[in-house]
Amino acid sequence: MAIDYIERIPNNVNLSDNRRLQRALEEWQPRFLDWWKDMGPEGFQPYEIYLRTATSVDAKGWASFGYTRMPDYRWGIFLAEPDPERRIHFGQHKGEPAWQEVPGEYRGTLRRLIVTQGDTEPASVEQQRHLGLTAPSLYDLRNLFQVNVEEGRHLWAMVYLLHAYFGRDGREEAESLLERRSGDQDKPRILGAFNEATPDWLSFFMFTFFTDRDGKYQLASLAESGFDPLARTCRFMLTEEAHHMFVGETGIARVVQRTCELMNEHKTADVRRHGGIDLETLQRYLNFHYTVSLDLFGSEVSTNAANFYTMGLKGRFEEARKDDDHNLMDATYGVIVPQNGVAVERQEPALTSLNARLRDDYTMDCARGVARWNQVIKRAGIDFELKLPHVGFNRRIGAFATHAVTPDGRIVPAEDWERGRKAWLPTEADHEFIRSLMVPVREPGRYAPWIAAPARGINNQPPGFEYVRFS
Numbered sequence: 001m002a003i004d005y006i007e008r009i010p011n012n013v014n015l016s017d018n019r020r021l022q023r024a025l026e027e028w029q030p031r032f033l034d035w036w037k038d039m040g041p042e043g044f045q046p047y048e049i050y051l052r053t054a055t056s057v058d059a060k061g062w063a064s065f066g067y068t069r070m071p072d073y074r075w076g077i078f079l080a081e082p083d084p085e086r087r088i089h090f091g092q093h094k095g096e097p098a099w100q101e102v103p104g105e106y107r108g109t110l111r112r113l114i115v116t117q118g119d120t121e122p123a124s125v126e127q128q129r130h131l132g133l134t135a136p137s138l139y140d141l142r143n144l145f146q147v148n149v150e151e152g153r154h155l156w157a158m159v160y161l162l163h164a165y166f167g168r169d170g171r172e173e174a175e176s177l178l179e180r181r182s183g184d185q186d187k188p189r190i191l192g193a194f195n196e197a198t199p200d201w202l203s204f205f206m207f208t209f210f211t212d213r214d215g216k217y218q219l220a221s222l223a224e225s226g227f228d229p230l231a232r233t234c235r236f237m238l239t240e241e242a243h244h245m246f247v248g249e250t251g252i253a254r255v256v257q258r259t260c261e262l263m264n265e266h267k268t269a270d271v272r273r274h275g276g277i278d279l280e281t282l283q284r285y286l287n288f289h290y291t292v293s294l295d296l297f298g299s300e301v302s303t304n305a306a307n308f309y310t311m312g313l314k315g316r317f318e319e320a321r322k323d324d325d326h327n328l329m330d331a332t333y334g335v336i337v338p339q340n341g342v343a344v345e346r347q348e349p350a351l352t353s354l355n356a357r358l359r360d361d362y363t364m365d366c367a368r369g370v371a372r373w374n375q376v377i378k379r380a381g382i383d384f385e386l387k388l389p390h391v392g393f394n395r396r397i398g399a400f401a402t403h404a405v406t407p408d409g410r411i412v413p414a415e416d417w418e419r420g421r422k423a424w425l426p427t428e429a430d431h432e433f434i435r436s437l438m439v440p441v442r443e444p445g446r447y448a449p450w451i452a453a454p455a456r457g458i459n460n461q462p463p464g465f466e467y468v469r470f471s
C-alpha cells in the first residue's frame with residue numbers, strides 16, 4: 001500500500017476515512033513539533049540533512065534519499081501490509097483470528113505496553129539532543145539525525161495506536177508522552193536506561209548498539225502480538241531499527257580500528273596520549289551500556305511476562321519459527337540466578353521465564369557484534385578481546401539487583417565490588433577524557449582523529465559527500 005504524502009499526516013492507514021481520528025492526530029501534531037523543536041537536536045533545525053524517508057512499506061520504499069530540514073521531515077503512520085488470514089499463534093487464544101480491535105479485558109495491559117514502548121522513543125531523542133554539536137564528521141552527524149527523526153516516527157507509531165484504539169485514555173497517554181523528560185527528577189521517562197545521559201559519541205554508538213538492540217527484541221516480540229495493528233506497526237518499525245544498530249556496530253568498529261592503528265603506529269596500548277580511545281576504556285563503556293540494557297528486559301522471572309504471553313499480547317522472538325506448543329504450560333527454561341553465593345542455572349517454568357529467554361536471545365545477538373569488533377583487533381595483530389560481562393554484573397533490575405557480581409560472574413562482598421568498580425565501569429576521568437576528544441569536524445570527508453572513516457558512504461555516496469548543508 002503506497003504512503004499518502006498529500007495528507008498533512010503521511011499514512012498508509014486511510015486516515016482521511018476517519019475524520020475524528022484524523023482531527024485528533026492533527027491536533028497532536030503541532031504539540032509533537034513543539035516538543036521536537038524544544039527537545040530535538042540542538043542547533044541544527046535550520047540546516048538541510050541528507051535523510052531517507054519511507055515512501056512505501058516494502059523494501060523498495062527506502063530508496064528515497066534527499067535533503068530535508070528536520071522540522072519538515074514527513075513523520076507519519078506506516079504499518080506493514082495486513083494479512084487478512086492472520087491468526088493468533090500463541091497463548092490461550094491460539095488459533096483465533098488476530099484482533100483488529102482491543103479486547104476489553106486486555107485494554108489496560110495493552111495500553112501499558114504501548115505506552116512503555118512509546119515512551120522510550122522520544123526519550124532517546126532527548127538523550128541525544130546535544131550530540132550534533134560534537135559530531136566527528138558530517139557522515140556521523142547525518143546518521144545521528146536519521147536515527148533521531150526515526151525515533152520521532154516511532155513515537156508517532158505508538159501515538160497512532162493510542163488515539164485510534166484507546167479512546168480518551170489513549171489521547172491522555174499521548175499527551176503524557178510529550179510531557180515526561182529523560183533524566184527529569186519530577187517527570188522521568190519510564191524505563192531506567194532512558195534516564196541515563198548520552199553525553200558523548202562513544203556513549204551514542206554504545207547506546208545504538210546495545211539499547212536500540214533491546215528495541216529490536218522488544219519490537220520483535222510485540223510484532224507477534226495478537227493485536228494486529230500493534231504487530232503490523234512493530235514490523236515496519238523493525239526495518240528502521242536495523243539502521244540504528246548498524247550505526248552503533250560500525251561506529252564502535254571504526255573506533256576500534258582507529259585505536260588499533262594508533263597502537264601499532266606508536267607501539268603502545270596507551271593511545272590516549274595519541275588522541276585515541278584505549279581498548280580498556282572501550283571495555284568499560286561496553287560493560288555499562290550492556291548492563292543497563294539488560295535491565296530493560298525486566299526481571300528474568302516475571303508473572304507480567306507470563307501474562308503478556310498467555311493473553312496473546314507479546315510473543316517470543318521469532319515465535320512462529322519455534323517448534324513447540326506455543327502455550328508453554330509444561331515447559332521449563334534454564335535461568336541464571338544467584339543461589340548460596342554463586343550464580344547458577346536453575347530450571348524455571350518457561351512461561352514466567354520469558355524475559356530471561358528474550359534477554360538470552362539478545363545476548364547472543366550482542367555477542368555476534370562483539371565478535372566482529374574482535375576480528376578488527378585480531379586483524380591488526382593485537383592480542384586483546386572485548387567481552388560481554390556476566391549477566392549478573394551491575395544490575396538494578398531482576399535477581400542480581402541485590403548482589404554484587406564481578407564481570408566474570410563471581411558474587412563478592414559489596415566493598416570488594418566498590419573497589420573493583422573503577423576497573424569495570426567508566427570513571428569520571430574516563431568521561432572527562434572522552435569529552436576532551438569531542439571536537440566537531442564539519443569538513444566533508446574528514447573524520448575526528450579518534451575514529452576511522454566508514455568503509456562506504458550512505459546510499460553509496462562518495463567520501464567527500466556533503467551530508468549536511470550549513471547554508
Ligand code: BYC
Nearest residue numbers: 117120124191192211212215218295296298299302304305
Ligand atoms: N526500568 O515483571 P517485571 C526501544 C518495572 S527499547 C524501570 O520485572 P516486565 C528503543 C515494570 O514496568 C524497547 N522499571 O518486568 C531503544 C514493572 O512495573 P509494575 C522498549 C522497570 O513487566 C533505543 C515492574 O518493574 N520497549 O524501543 O515483565 C532507542 C516489574 O516488572 C524496568 C519495551 O520495553 C526498568 N528497566 O517487563 C529508542 C516493550 N524493568 O508493573 C527506543 C514494552 C521492569 O510493577 N515493555 N520495570 O508497575 C515491556 O514489555 C515490559 O514493560 C518490560 C518489563 C519488558 C519493560
Ligand code: FE
Nearest residue numbers: 121151154215
Ligand atoms: Fe525506536
Ligand code: FE
Nearest residue numbers: 212215241244
Ligand atoms: Fe532505534
